[in-house]
Amino acid sequence: MKVIFAGTPEFAATALAALHQAGHEIVLVLTQPDRPAGRGMQLQASAVKQYAVAHNIPVAQPVSLRLDGKYPEVAAEAHALLQSTPHDVMVVAAYGLILPLSVLNIPRLGCLNIHGSLLPRWRGAAPIHRAIEVGDTETGITIMQMEEGLDTGPMLLTESVAIKDSDTTGSLHDTLAAMGGKLIVEALHLLGQGKLPSTVQPEQGITYAAKISKEEARLDFLQSADTLARKIRAFNPFPGTHAQYGDKTIKIFAAHPVTQSSHGAEPGTVLSASAHEGITVACGEGCLQLIELQKPGGKRLPAADFLQGFPLPANSLFALKPE
DSSP states (O other): OEEEEEEOSHHHHHHHHHHHHTTOEEEEEEOOOOEEETTTTEEEOOHHHHHHHHTTOOEEOOSOOOTTSSOHHHHHHHHHHHHHSOOSEEEEESOOSOOOHHHHTSSTTOEEEEESSSTTTTEESOHHHHHHHHTOSEEEEEEEEOOSSTTOSOEEEEEEEEOOTTOOHHHHHHHHHHHHHHHHHHHHHHHHTTOOOOBOOOSSSOOEEOOOOGGGGBOOTTSBHHHHHHHHHHTTTTTOEEEEETTEEEEEEEEEEEOOOOTTOOTTBEEEEETTTEEEEEOSBSEEEEEEEEOTTSOOEEHHHHHHHSOOOTTOBOOOOOO
């Protein structure tokens, strides 16, 4: 098939590579404009653009596709490009721009989206993060026919996977990205044969995965150890979680709940901190053992190595999250 592909991060680049390697003709790639990144804040191409350029696939990077938005001239140019580029279908994965109805109506066979959850669970921007954060035991990929609503279209193909207690957003992302690439290749094969099934999403079980904010990243030790451990996994690698210790912000990348008694200690109290016993902190319910940490200007380190350069005396306190 002739495919226009719209996507931006690694999750999307995995799907683009799968389609390309399966023999589909990628006639055009849409991706977000280059963004400043790294310490030098140099402009950096998206993962999707890097793949497209490496394989001589044409790339367009409009800042908007909305004819009634802030950049109507840019959007009009993008519409004209889509209309003048012969193609059968558009595949969308984590693109980052809203596709208005005027765009959705252009491809002959419509627009297919690769979504990182089992719809209607976790519609929206951060389905992988939120699934881990709330303790879901499974998630998956849904190939969906796009319509104007937010992730509301008919479900075409789905595949599920268990969420392990050790999964972070980083590890689950990689699993789902590979699954999404495999499933979209299967979907286009069935679409070409006229055999792609379609199921309307149920009205029950709808939840929304709100975009992750930086304000959420600070740990609140008034919460339970189980809740905090899930959040740390959910926010690893981005945006990461942190806790305030005196005037220092300590990043925490790995932790797990432990059965150790807090003996009624105030939440945020360091119960133990040694190479032998590890770093254990009292929580609103239960205790949390910190496994991997980073001090300001330092490297990510196992707890034992972290303590060599940043001692945490027993009975000292991590600050509670302000109201």
